Amino acid sequence: MIGRFVKERISWILMMVLIQGLILLVSWLDHSIPFMPVLYAVFLSMILFVIFLCFRYRKETKFYQELDEWTSDLDTELLPSPSSPFERIALEALLRQTNALRDEAYENTAMLEYEKDDLLAWIHEVKTPLTAMKLIIDRTEDEEMKAQLMYEWLRIHLLLDTQLHQKRMPFMHNDLLIEKVSLKPLIVQEIKMLQSWCLQKGIGFELELEADTVLTDGKWTAFIIRQLLTNAVKYSEHDDILLKSYKDDYHTYVQITDHGRGIDSKDLSRIFDKGFTSTTAHDDRSSSGMGLYLTKQAAIALHIKISVESTVGEGTTFTLLFPKRNEFESVISV
Structure with a gap:
């Protein structure tokens, strides 16, 4: 702040120095004027000027220092009080x-809330005919037609489910219920949901669940596993997907391993970024780049590390590391 003040007042400082220099020059050239008394007077005036600058520095920079420390949360009550006409002009313009x-911002927030509520209501309305479609498909006798219809129904269901969780994500902490969750029924339920798609692609599942209980929110953990399984099925063909769970002395782990096309090493650091799809399959229009991003955001809220x-051409393994109880103190429910 001192450097800024000097820069702001540099013209005044230079003017003072030039005036004092001019007085000394005139006294030196005009022998009728005693030089030493003039030099003494100039010396005293410069000391007074420095003291004056220090006083003005404290007075003039107080307002701007407080303004510089003002947080950008649009709270005008925390703005500093002006002590000069120019500061008052600046404050009024800022207000x-x-x-x-x-x-x-309030208008935009209200509009976004309205759109979010409207979209959530629409998603819930769409779920009713989807449920009716599922019942109709279950009664279809043509197995080939039934499999195709189930696949298309599943695609719509997963898209709606992702959209629903995306809109709920900003308020996820209000919806958490941390409790002991059994992994096997949760995983089996998600596998059953993808069954028609897996049958169509010739994909099976192998379960090795040594650890069966984790401390987490069941609904959001199911969403995380659903996204990872969907990703594994999408990029696999005629092979098994391995799901493992195990414990060490501190944590519980869940691994999902597929033998699909794999992920290029240069993409690994970006797969959880919002909107990122792939650099090797950049023309794949079926990928939105939102699935793994939402998975990562849900995992962060649940203190799950992913x-x-x-390896390209060999497959991918996602590992979920679940937290210990003492790591959950901020959101614990039981």
């Missing part, structure tokens, strides 16, 4: 802009 931005290992 006008801040109030306008705050009103605009790691991935992959």
Whole structure:
């Protein structure tokens, strides 16, 4: 702040120095004027000027220091009080802009909330005919037609489910219920949901669930596993997907391993980024780049760490590391 103040007042400082220099020059050239008394007077005036600068520094920079420390949360009550006419002009202009931005932010937030609620209501409305379609498909006798219809029904169901969880994600912490969850029924339920798709692609599942209980939220953990299984099935063909769970001295792990096309090493650090699809299969229009992003966000809220290992042409392994109880103190429910 001192450097800024000096830069702001540099013209005044230079003017003072030039005036004192001019006085000394005139005294030196005009022998009728005693030089030493003038030099002494200039010395005293410069000391007074430095003291004056220090006083003005404290007075003039207080407002701007507080303004510099003001947080950008549009809270005008925390703005500093002006002590000069120019500071008052600056503050009034800042208040006008801040109030306008705050009103605009409120309007945008209200509009987004309305759109979110409208979309959630629409998703729930669509689920009713989807349920009816499922019952109709179950009664279809033509097995080939039934398999095709189930596959298309599943695609719509998964898209709606992803959209629903995406809209709920910002308020996820309000929906958490942390409890002991049994892994086997949760995983089996997600496998059954993908059964028609897996039959169509000739994909099976192998379960090695040594650890059966984890401390987590069942609904959101099911969403995480659903996204990882969907990803594994999507990029696999005529092979088994391995699901393992095991414990060490501290944590519980769940691994999902497929033998699909794999992920390029240069993409591994970006697969959880919002909107990222792939650099090797960039023309794949079926990928939205949202599935793994939402998976990562849900895992962060549940304190689950996700790691991935992959080799192109050999497959991919996602590992979920579930937290211990003492790591859950901020959101624990039981």
